Amino acid sequence: xxxxxxxxxxxxxPPVVVVLGHVDHxxxxxxxxxxxxxxxxxxxxxxxxxxxxxxxxxxxxxxTFIDTPGHEAFxxxxxxxxxxxxxxxxxxxxxxxxQPQTKEAIMAIKKAQIxxxxxxxxxxxxxxxxxxxxxxxxxxDVVVESMGGQVPSVNVSAKEKKGINELLEMILxxxxxxxxxxxxxxxxxxxxxxxxxxxLKGPIATVIVEKGVLSKKDIIATDIAMAKVKSLENFQGKxxxxxxxxxxxxxxxxxxVPSVGEKFKSYTxxxxxxxxxxxxxxxxxxxxxxxDVESDQKVLNIILKGDVFGSMEAIEGMLKNLPQEKVIVxxxxxxxxxxxxxxxxxxxxxxxxxxxxxxxxxxxxxQFMKADNQKKVRIKTFDVIYELIQxxxxxMERSLEAEVTQREAGKIKAxxxxxxxxxxxIIGGKITDGEIKKGxxxxxxxxxxxxxxxxxxxxxxxxxxxxxxxxxxxxxILFEGNVKVEKGDMLVSMVEERVKGEL
Ligand SMILES: Nc1nc2c(ncn2[C@@H]2O[C@H](COP(=O)(O)OP(=O)(O)OP(=O)(O)O)[C@@H](O)[C@H]2O)c(=O)[nH]1
Ligand SMILES: [Mg+2]
Numbered sequence: 001x002x003x004x005x006x007x008x009x010x011x012x013x014p015p016v017v018v019v020l021g022h023v024d025h026x027x028x029x030x031x032x033x034x035x036x037x038x039x040x041x042x043x044x045x046x047x048x049x050x051x052x053x054x055x056x057x058x059x060x061x062x063x064t065f066i067d068t069p070g071h072e073a074f075x076x077x078x079x080x081x082x083x084x085x086x087x088x089x090x091x092x093x094x095x096x097x098x099q100p101q102t103k104e105a106i107m108a109i110k111k112a113q114i115x116x117x118x119x120x121x122x123x124x125x126x127x128x129x130x131x132x133x134x135x136x137x138x139x140x141d142v143v144v145e146s147m148g149g150q151v152p153s154v155n156v157s158a159k160e161k162k163g164i165n166e167l168l169e170m171i172l173x174x175x176x177x178x179x180x181x182x183x184x185x186x187x188x189x190x191x192x193x194x195x196x197x198x199x200l201k202g203p204i205a206t207v208i209v210e211k212g213v214l215s216k217k218d219i220i221a222t223d224i225a226m227a228k229v230k231s232l233e234n235f236q237g238k239x240x241x242x243x244x245x246x247x248x249x250x251x252x253x254x255x256x257v258p259s260v261g262e263k264f265k266s267y268t269x270x271x272x273x274x275x276x277x278x279x280x281x282x283x284x285x286x287x288x289x290x291x292d293v294e295s296d297q298k299v300l301n302i303i304l305k306g307d308v309f310g311s312m313e314a315i316e317g318m319l320k321n322l323p324q325e326k327v328i329v330x331x332x333x334x335x336x337x338x339x340x341x342x343x344x345x346x347x348x349x350x351x352x353x354x355x356x357x358x359x360x361x362x363x364x365x366x367q368f369m370k371a372d373n374q375k376k377v378r379i380k381t382f383d384v385i386y387e388l389i390q391x392x393x394x395x396m397e398r399s400l401e402a403e404v405t406q407r408e409a410g411k412i413k414a415x416x417x418x419x420x421x422x423x424x425x426i427i428g429g430k431i432t433d434g435e436i437k438k439g440x441x442x443x444x445x446x447x448x449x450x451x452x453x454x455x456x457x458x459x460x461x462x463x464x465x466x467x468x469x470x471x472x473x474x475x476x477i478l479f480e481g482n483v484k485v486e487k488g489d490m491l492v493s494m495v496e497e498r499v500k501g502e503l
Contacts, residue, residue, distance in 0.1 A: 013182040013245040014055075014062035015175035016208060018081040020105035021091035023070035026121040028052075029158035030091060031067050034168070053193060053206060053235050053248035058168045063175075064208070064246050066193065070101050073314040073321075073385070078105060080261050082112035084191050084208055086246075087174050089167075090142070094120040094128040094155070098136040106142055115174050118144055118153035119167060124160045182245035188212035188266040192222060192258050193248070196308040197337035199360065203227075203254035206235075207243075207264060214243040214266065220251075221273040222262040227254040228270070257336050260309040298327040300396050301352030303343050304334040305359050311385065312336060315357060318389050323503040327396040339379060341368045347377040353395065356381035357388055393503065400501025410434030412442075412475065412491040424457070425479045429491065435470045436477075440493040444483050454481020456493075 019027045035056050052067040068074065068081040078101075082088055088109040092102055109116045118137060120130040134144050134153065143149025152170050156163030194206040203225065207214075214220070218229045230253030234240050243249035258264065267273040302319075306312040312334055319329050332352050333343070339356050341364040347354050354377060361379060369377065382388035411433040418426040438459040444452045458478040459466050469475050479485060 010181045011184045011245070013180050014064055014247075015086045015171065015178070015180055016064045016066065016084060016246050017087045017089060017171055018066045018068060018085035019089045019091060020068055020078055020081065020108065021070055021089075021119075022093070022096075022099035022101040022105075023072075025070060025091050025093040025096065025099075025102075026158045027070060027089075027091045028067055030089070030119065030121060030156065031065055033156075033158040033161045033164050034065065053208065055235055055248065056168075058172065061172055062246070063168070063171055064248055066208075066248075069314075071314075071385075072101055072104075073318045074310075075104060075108075076313050076317070077310050079108050079111070080193065082108040082114065084193060084210075085112070085114055086178060086180055087171060088112070088114055088116040089119050089171075090116050091119045091121050092133050092137070093122050094130045094133055095122050095125040098133065098140060103140055106140060115178070116142070116151060117167070117170055117174060118142065118151055120153060120155045121158055123155045124157040124162065130155050180246075183211055184213055184245060186212045188214040188218060188220065188243075188264075190214065190264055192260055192262045192264060194308050194310060195257050195260055195336070197257050199338055199362075201252055203252075203257040205251050205254060205258050205264075207249055207251060209243045209245050209247050209249060211245060212266065213245075214249060214251075216241055218266045219268070219270055219273045220264045220266045221276045222258040222264045223276075223278045224262070225254045225256045225258040226270075226273050226277055227251060229253050257309070260313070298399055299330050300327055300392070300399055301347075301350050302329060302331050302392065303347050303352050303354045304331055305339050305343060305354065305356045306334075306336055307358035309336055311357055315385060315388060318385065319392060322389070322393055322396065326501070326503055327399055329392060329396065338362050339365055339381070341365055344368050344377050344379070347379075353378040353380070355388060355392065357385065358383055396503055397501050400503070405497050405499055406494050407497050408434065409440065409493045409495045410436045410471070411493070412436060412477070414485050414487055414489045414491060417485065417487065418476075420484065423454075423480055423482065425481075425485055426476060427479050427485055427491070428474070428476050431469055431471050431473050431475060432490075433471055434493070435468055436475065436493050437468050437495075438466065440495065442479065442481065442491045442493055444481065444485055445490040445492060446486070446488070451489075452481055452483025454479050454483065 021027050054065045056063045066081050068078050090105055120133055122128055134147055138147055142151055144151045144153040154163055154167045154170055156167055189211040190207045190209040192205050192207050196204055198204050216229055216232050220227050229251055232240050233250040235248045332350055338359045339354055339361045343354055344365045412429040413432050414427050414429045416428040440456050442454050443450055456477050457480050460476040
């Protein structure tokens with residue numbers, strides 16, 4: 001039978017520890033050092049783009065770690081990470097300084113009202129100065145113990161795996177003081193920390209169990225999705241029968257992808273679970289992106305498909321932050337899952353482009369496109385969020401028509417007038433500024449007032465033809481225009497320039 005541990009109302013549970021800090025300060029490396037688990041190498045370019053959950057056994061005691069990204073776009077993930085955790089590690093690069101996302105992480109930790117441990121990383125670097133960082137932290141209300149405060153701090157080097165043991169000891173110490181218990185007798189409950197649609201396996205969610213014991217075949221529901229748990233895996237993807245409080249688990253069997261941040265609960269019958277489902281998508285805040293636009297407003301329509309909710313949220317946030325005064329980015333649809341035929345149809349109808357993040361393009365899409373050569377839908381997929389954002393930005397810039405501006409290219413002072421016939425004149429003059437090109441348009445000025453305009457039919461110096469002549473040269477031009485040029489007039493050559501659209 002099931003190896004259910006003794007169920008108890010107040011069973012001790014392992015701490016859930018969230019790792020927070022500024023981008024590149026070494027959060028994933030720290031976790032990698034803590035486990036012999038290559039976390040960074042699995043990510044594109046070593047940038048964390050989603051939440052990862054890991055379990056570690058230290059001297060027979062379990063600790064669950066949640067990694068978060070440090071880039072500014074992921075503040076929602078950091079907040080959520082802090083909410084689900086019992087303890088926060090504030091990772092600061094000791095060779096750097098307290099940075100914007102360090103401060104933001106501090107706010108998230110304070111909001112969640114959980115204890116923190118300051119982790120001063122990269123102390124192997126010769127420029128590392130943990131004491132300086134401690135001073136900076138005290139200015140933002142984080143006073144570490146060695147400076148007379150309450151917050152423990154540990155110096156580590158994730159690279160050289162120094163200080164890791166001390167850090168783990170400190171985590172267990174802080175956890176002990178918290179008296180972390182869970183009611184394992186109650187129905188299983190927990191939080192969805194990541195979710196996505198797998199082309200083969202269907203909706204998949206990573207959860208952290210908060211209460212009770214989650215077992216295979218359990219019937220669970222969130223606000224929008226229901227599952228008869230088909231399979232349960234631990235963070236390493238190994239099949240497990242049960243997940244206990246504080247344990248991360250990967251659940252398969254949902255009827256649709258639950259949203260990140262949703263609570264789930266287990267029920268005794270399918271009917272009961274069904275009754276709890278609101279079946280309504282939680283309103284997604286797209287803010288400025290769905291606003292009504294005026295008819296002359298330039299709009300870049302986008303259909304966004306991504307692997308997990310967390311990254312979609314971050315992408316939407318970053319797109320929202322692009323300057324939109326000249327071109328508005330309008331997200332028509334934002335969904336987790338591979339790019340399919342209905343996306344292509346919608347894109348075609350609405351003249352939108354499809355942007356995918358870590359998703360595949362399903363074969364039906366190319367069939368749809370091939371069916372009619374007229375169909376032109378731009379589809380691009382990305383693995384790195386920042387590249388995706390840059391591509392959208394480039395697209396916005398491309399959609400801006402190049403602005404045409406007039407620039408003064410050169411000036412000729414008319415000195416002698418050789419011959420006049422109808423609207424043509426031969427003018428001898430001196431180039432006093434810039435350069436003059438054959439074919440250029442000329443504005444004619446007399447006493448600083450524009451009196452007419454014309455064009456250079458031919459440009460000569462010493463009776464030889466030239467295409468271009470520069471300042472200081474004497475020249476003869478065949479001028480054709482709507483005015484009779486006189487000695488002393490200034491002929492100004494204006495050129496049109498197309499300037500690349502700027503957002
Ligand atoms: N010298 C030194 N370099 C380190 C140490 N820890 C991390 N690094 C380097 O710092 C860089 C960033 O490390 P990550 O672990 O990816 O940083 P992160 O905080 O997870 O970054 P994001 O997930 O993008 O926010 C990498 O090049 C690491 O090799 C350390 O202890 N010493
Ligand atoms: Mg990382």
